Amino acid sequence: MSTTMDLTAVYKQMGICEPVYAFGKKIADRLESRFAQIDAVAEYNQLKIIAAMQKNRVSAECFHTSSGYGYNDLGRDTLEAVYADVFHTEDALVRPQITCGTHALALALMSNLRPGDELLSPVGKPYDTLEEVIGIRPSKGSLAEYGITYRQVEFLEDGGFDYDGIRAAINERTKMVTIQRSKGYLMRKTLSVAQIGELISFIKGIKPDIICMVDNCYGEFVEMTEPSDVGADMIVGSLIKNPGGGLAPIGGYIAGTRACVENAAYRLTSPGLGKEVGASLSVIQSFYQGLFQAPLVVSGALKGAIFAANLYENLGFQVLPDGSESRHDIIQAIALETPERLCAFCEGIQAGAPVDSYVTPEPWDMPGYDSKVIMAAGAFVQGSSIELSADGPLKEPYNVYFQGGLTWHHAKFGILMSLQKLYDRNLVNKDLMC
Ligand SMILES: *Cc1c(COP(=O)(O)O)cnc(C)c1O
Numbered sequence: 001m002s003t004t005m006d007l008t009a010v011y012k013q014m015g016i017c018e019p020v021y022a023f024g025k026k027i028a029d030r031l032e033s034r035f036a037q038i039d040a041v042a043e044y045n046q047l048k049i050i051a052a053m054q055k056n057r058v059s060a061e062c063f064h065t066s067s068g069y070g071y072n073d074l075g076r077d078t079l080e081a082v083y084a085d086v087f088h089t090e091d092a093l094v095r096p097q098i099t100c101g102t103h104a105l106a107l108a109l110m111s112n113l114r115p116g117d118e119l120l121s122p123v124g125k126p127y128d129t130l131e132e133v134i135g136i137r138p139s140k141g142s143l144a145e146y147g148i149t150y151r152q153v154e155f156l157e158d159g160g161f162d163y164d165g166i167r168a169a170i171n172e173r174t175k176m177v178t179i180q181r182s183k184g185y186l187m188r189k190t191l192s193v194a195q196i197g198e199l200i201s202f203i204k205g206i207k208p209d210i211i212c213m214v215d216n217c218y219g220e221f222v223e224m225t226e227p228s229d230v231g232a233d234m235i236v237g238s239l240i241k242n243p244g245g246g247l248a249p250i251g252g253y254i255a256g257t258r259a260c261v262e263n264a265a266y267r268l269t270s271p272g273l274g275k276e277v278g279a280s281l282s283v284i285q286s287f288y289q290g291l292f293q294a295p296l297v298v299s300g301a302l303k304g305a306i307f308a309a310n311l312y313e314n315l316g317f318q319v320l321p322d323g324s325e326s327r328h329d330i331i332q333a334i335a336l337e338t339p340e341r342l343c344a345f346c347e348g349i350q351a352g353a354p355v356d357s358y359v360t361p362e363p364w365d366m367p368g369y370d371s372k373v374i375m376a377a378g379a380f381v382q383g384s385s386i387e388l389s390a391d392g393p394l395k396e397p398y399n400v401y402f403q404g405g406l407t408w409h410h411a412k413f414g415i416l417m418s419l420q421k422l423y424d425r426n427l428v429n430k431d432l433m434c
Contacts, residue, residue, distance in 0.1 A: 015351070016416050020423055023433040024416045027311050034306060038299045045221045045295035052085035053292070063285040070279030079287055080275070083255050086291070087228045087235060091261040093275065094239075094253040096283050097268060101217050101238030102129040104252030108213055108236045109133065109178070111267035112260055115147035117175035122153045122166045122199060123191070127184045127215065149173070159189055161199055167206055176211040177203055181227060182218040182329040185401055187320060190328040193223050197230025204231065211260060217241055218329040218385075218403065221298040234260045240384040242330065245290030245297045246406040249283055249381050297386060298330065301404050304388070304411025305332040308402070311415060315432050318397075330386075330404065335397040339363075341427045342398045346376035348418030349390040349402065353378020354410070363394050371395040388414045 011021045062075040070076065076095070083092035098104045105127075113119060119134065131137045135144025143150065151174075153165040179199060183190045191199075200212045214227035216235040220242035228235045234256030239248035254264045265274040280287075309332055310323040318335040321327060336342045346361045356378040363372035372394040379387040388411055390402035405411025422428045 011413075011416070014413070016413075016420050017423070019430070019433055020416055020420050024307075024311065024412070024419070027314060028307060028412065031303075031306060031310065035303055038302050038306075041224055042221070042295040042299035044224050045298075049082075049086055049292055049295065052082045053288075055085060056081045058082065058288065062288065065282040065284065066279040067281065068279060069277045071276060073278075073280050075284040075288075076278065076280040077275075079280075079284065079291075082288075082291070083253055087226050087255040089228050089235075089255040089261075090258040092253060092255040093261050093264050093268065094251065094287065095268065095278055096251045096281055096287075097278050098252030098254075099250065101215075101236075101241065101252060102127075102133065104236045104238060104254055105130060105178075105215055106133045107252075107264050107268055108234055108254050108260070109143060109176070110146075111263040112211055112213075112234075113143060113146075113148045113175055116173060118149045118151060118171065118173040119143065120151050120153070120166075120169055120174050120177045121179075122161065122169070122177060122203070123179055124152060124154045124188065125186070126178060126180055127217075130178075130215075155188060161195075161202070163202060166203065170203070170206050170210070174207065174210060176213060178213050178215065179227070179232075180215040180217075182215070182331060183320075184217075184331070187333070187399075189321070190219070190331070192326070192328045193219075193225045193227055193230055196227045196232070200227075200231035213256075213260075218331055221295045222302060222328055222330065228255060233257050234264075239287065239290070240381055241386050242298050242301075243291055243294050244287070244384075244386065245293035246381070246384065246386050247286040247290035247293065249286060251283070251287065297406055300406065300408035300411055301330040301386065302327055303408040304405040304415060305330055305403065307412060308332050308334065308415045308418075311419065315419075315428050331401060332403065333399050333401050335399050336392075337398055338427070339394050339398060340425065341422060342392050342394065342400055343374055344421040344425055344427055345400050345418045346374045346390050346392070348421035349376040349388060349414045350378055351421070352410070352414035352417035353388065355380060369393060390418075 062078050066073040080092045083094050132139035134150050135142030151169045156162050211233045213234040214232040216237040236254050239251030269277050309319045312334045313319050313323040320333040350361050361376045363374040366373040375391040377389040386404045388405040392400040
């Protein structure tokens, strides 16, 4: 029996019918050369990480748990040196005490801004949760409450930077700029590292001492360089996304100049204590091992995103990014046009998960949203979005946003399962699958 036969049979046992499998195979076969490029980026980043681990003499001792104050925590201090080397920065703060991506970003902002300073976003509205951090939506403890003001410059119609607008917005109080790499859940393009570099050069050309921070969430290891290679003073992200490699159960990082990281450390713990305290508890080995695996995991998630874009594009749906464009983060959006399709898609992702596959996701009224939202996730780490997950608000154009997949084969299976649900309910044009 040939391998192809075996796979068709095993997919059938797993609930994927022959036409859906065959269509998926046709799409995947066409992507071989793109997948080879993704593998090459992963290989490069893998070596970068091994080199940083070797240079910093990572050893079994680094994986010992620490408790209490965590003075002289070798594992923690070495890991921070590894992160700094991977991202080519002077220093880094990588901690389980940083609870999520929003916390890491808030920390970077609050520790480096002072009353009277102004923060500028030259790339439009930031991620939802940052609206409350900044005080765009009034909130307790926001930057606004501390007398830190905020300005925002929108993208131009064509998606380019509004350089004139940015120049006009920079003033004597502008202390920091925040640049979000990933589109997040907006329908704009994700920025490439090269574009971020151009923007930073422009800003520093106007006012050299502006601190340029990049929200690096979902972008790590997608390219061979990071925003810190093109002038960012600080890059910030979550360990339950790309750099945790699916193994880190919590955490966030800030990598950047010594001064910026020092400020962040004094804010995270306390003035006078800074980086010296903060036990790494029993999670430190997962931080190392997750970082080690991150390039491979990110490559699997990217393949899944590209596979889905091509699959659904061929079925006539609008997808962002489209099937052929270059990738700068791991998020894929698909406009499914009807609530029935959105729900069926999410049910498929859920049904394909290794954890909680037997539950059916239902739309619910999630705080902070103006419509019901449906979410699918069957993850080892709660809320982890480097694991295969999908969500979408139940409103026009019924976009589903999905990301992750710890392995390419799981991402592929989940996406085929999403299509299977649409197929079973006659929600796709089956003629296009031949
Ligand atoms: C996920 C994300 C955040 C916030 O991270 P949380 O861990 O959910 O708090 C911020 N910015 C972007 C672009 C993100 O993708």
